[in-house]
Amino acid sequence: MDNSGDTIYVGYLPVPKRYIALLRFVVPVLAGAAVGLSLVLAFTTRSPGQAVWMAEASAHAGILRERPYPFLETTDGPMLLVEPGKFGSINRFKGLEGSAIRVRGTLLERDGWRAIELLGHELINEELEINSIAQEATEVVAIGEILDSKCYLGAMKPGQGRSHRACAILCLRGGIPPLFVGQTAAGEQVAGVLAIENSDALPESLFSLVGERIEIRGPISIENGLSVVRVTEQEVTLAD
Amino acid sequence: MSNRYVLVQWNRHKKIYDIVTLAGMVLFLTVYVGAGMIRHQSPSEISPPILLMRGFGVLSIVMLHIILSIGPLARIDERFSPLLYNRRHLGVMFFFAAFLHGFLVVGFYGGFGSVNPLSAILNSSGGGVPYELLGFMALIIFFVMAATSHDFWLANLGHRFWKAMHMCVYAAYTLVVLHVAFGAMQDKQGAVTPALLALGVVWLGGLHITAGLKQRKADVAVAEADAGWIDVCEVSEIPTSRARVVRQAGHEAIAVVNNEGTITAMSNVCAHQGGPLGEGQVIDGCLTCPWHGYQYDPATGCSPPPYTERVRTYEIRVEGGRVLLNPEPRGG
Ligand code: HEM
Numbered sequence A: 001m002d003n004s005g006d007t008i009y010v011g012y013l014p015v016p017k018r019y020i021a022l023l024r025f026v027v028p029v030l031a032g033a034a035v036g037l038s039l040v041l042a043f044t045t046r047s048p049g050q051a052v053w054m055a056e057a058s059a060h061a062g063i064l065r066e067r068p069y070p071f072l073e074t075t076d077g078p079m080l081l082v083e084p085g086k087f088g089s090i091n092r093f094k095g096l097e098g099s100a101i102r103v104r105g106t107l108l109e110r111d112g113w114r115a116i117e118l119l120g121h122e123l124i125n126e127e128l129e130i131n132s133i134a135q136e137a138t139e140v141v142a143i144g145e146i147l148d149s150k151c152y153l154g155a156m157k158p159g160q161g162r163s164h165r166a167c168a169i170l171c172l173r174g175g176i177p178p179l180f181v182g183q184t185a186a187g188e189q190v191a192g193v194l195a196i197e198n199s200d201a202l203p204e205s206l207f208s209l210v211g212e213r214i215e216i217r218g219p220i221s222i223e224n225g226l227s228v229v230r231v232t233e234q235e236v237t238l239a240d
Numbered sequence B: 001m002s003n004r005y006v007l008v009q010w011n012r013h014k015k016i017y018d019i020v021t022l023a024g025m026v027l028f029l030t031v032y033v034g035a036g037m038i039r040h041q042s043p044s045e046i047s048p049p050i051l052l053m054r055g056f057g058v059l060s061i062v063m064l065h066i067i068l069s070i071g072p073l074a075r076i077d078e079r080f081s082p083l084l085y086n087r088r089h090l091g092v093m094f095f096f097a098a099f100l101h102g103f104l105v106v107g108f109y110g111g112f113g114s115v116n117p118l119s120a121i122l123n124s125s126g127g128g129v130p131y132e133l134l135g136f137m138a139l140i141i142f143f144v145m146a147a148t149s150h151d152f153w154l155a156n157l158g159h160r161f162w163k164a165m166h167m168c169v170y171a172a173y174t175l176v177v178l179h180v181a182f183g184a185m186q187d188k189q190g191a192v193t194p195a196l197l198a199l200g201v202v203w204l205g206g207l208h209i210t211a212g213l214k215q216r217k218a219d220v221a222v223a224e225a226d227a228g229w230i231d232v233c234e235v236s237e238i239p240t241s242r243a244r245v246v247r248q249a250g251h252e253a254i255a256v257v258n259n260e261g262t263i264t265a266m267s268n269v270c271a272h273q274g275g276p277l278g279e280g281q282v283i284d285g286c287l288t289c290p291w292h293g294y295q296y297d298p299a300t301g302c303s304p305p306p307y308t309e310r311v312r313t314y315e316i317r318v319e320g321g322r323v324l325l326n327p328e329p330r331g332g
């Protein structure tokens, strides 16, 4: 077989020179383009935001609050209580409203919000004096997103938006407290646990709005240190 | 060549091809994940499984563009045809990358919860466009294609069916574009993702159109001679050891071959995977397919022994230096 001029490429025969010349050019160009593309994508991806999930477990004492979702009222502020995996802790703490307890677990933290992934809890016999902040309800209209608190506070990064929607719905279905984070028309930040009237978790009818741009209207208040937005199902709508 | 069904018919070129492909995949993922980790560090790091999941997603869509570019590129410039030779392995490796992307999504976003991970992912769209479902449908198509890519299936499913099935790749490509446009792209700021996605669509569209135009130019403009015969061209217009293709509505494409001055004609469609025989070359007395090198005797349309492939042949007359073709195949 001659390797000259215009012989075509046949896989099981020696490769004619002009093909090799092109391949020597194309393969490095493709490799360079691949490297360039991955760099561009890595450097233009949006930051997931600052959130920390401590590797080491810690213990925290406080007063258990069952509503709107289980959280620990402490001198350091409120800590949402969640189970390992995509589950809330409603069942674990049924009937313990107002009890002094100590929980052990790993801390998740973002923008002053905290949650604990529970390893265990015990009732304690102490008089705890906690002077939590309380604030009367004010009406608020805001545009933002319904998030699952556990992922958003650091379990998954990023833990918001449409990419994360399926995961957020799964968390909320499992009873993880829903969080609303958004802004009023005046540009004021609004963040609060989203309490839905007559419901102890985010109702299924609102799953389709998770991870989307939504508008809420309702009273926002601080209860036992925890910022809570109270709405009915009808007061959560797609923003236009 | 023939269909002896070994799992994979390896040779040196295929090995090099596969090694280079794998090295490219590893390089891409390493740079993507590495750069992602350097760019976004604690406390704003991207979770490693998410970085890897995105990496496999981007790798898949890049590989899909390469795979879909090879065919038209080889038509536009035959020097790209070595990339075609082992495109099937590229396809299978692409499928594994896409599968790992989906697997990480289902495991990480769909796992650890109260419902089965796959249904957690596929039933999550609510009112919006179910972009996860679009990705899943594309993956199913790619799976069927990868699983049936072996010559065994080609022979058993029949040529037409196999080819039609492999045309589904364009449907799957559309699903993937929509998957990204209604999914990940909605979360990205800036114009990078939409611009890249549009660039990909325009690139592939442009390549296919260019290749189509070039092929039309190379084809013989058909002129009816007498009694159904076709006046193809001057003998001198078919280079030695090469062929020209005659396309006519309602007939299969026909390759008119010049074997050392002897003009013959046979089907343009290779019995292997339907490669364009007319773009091949006469090597050792046989017209050799440019895709995987199956060979056919230009006079009989038969592969040389021990192989048993065979394509239809056509009658040729040379009159006054012009090549005339009877478009009805020999033997009915
Ligand atoms: C079971 C099938 C699939 C599922 C469930 C799925 C799901 C997803 C999800 C949830 C994301 C968002 C990831 C994130 O940013 O966190 C995503 C992104 C993506 N997917 Fe898929 N996908 C599937 C199949 C495919 C296929 C077959 C392809 C391409 C061939 C593909 C290409 C992509 C690309 C390019 C991205 C964007 C990655 C980025 O830049 O962030 N996906 N997919």
Ligand code: FES
Pocket: B270, B271, B272, B273, B274, B275, B276, B289, B290, B291, B292, B293, B294
């Ligand atoms: S199509 Fe494979 S050799 Fe012709």
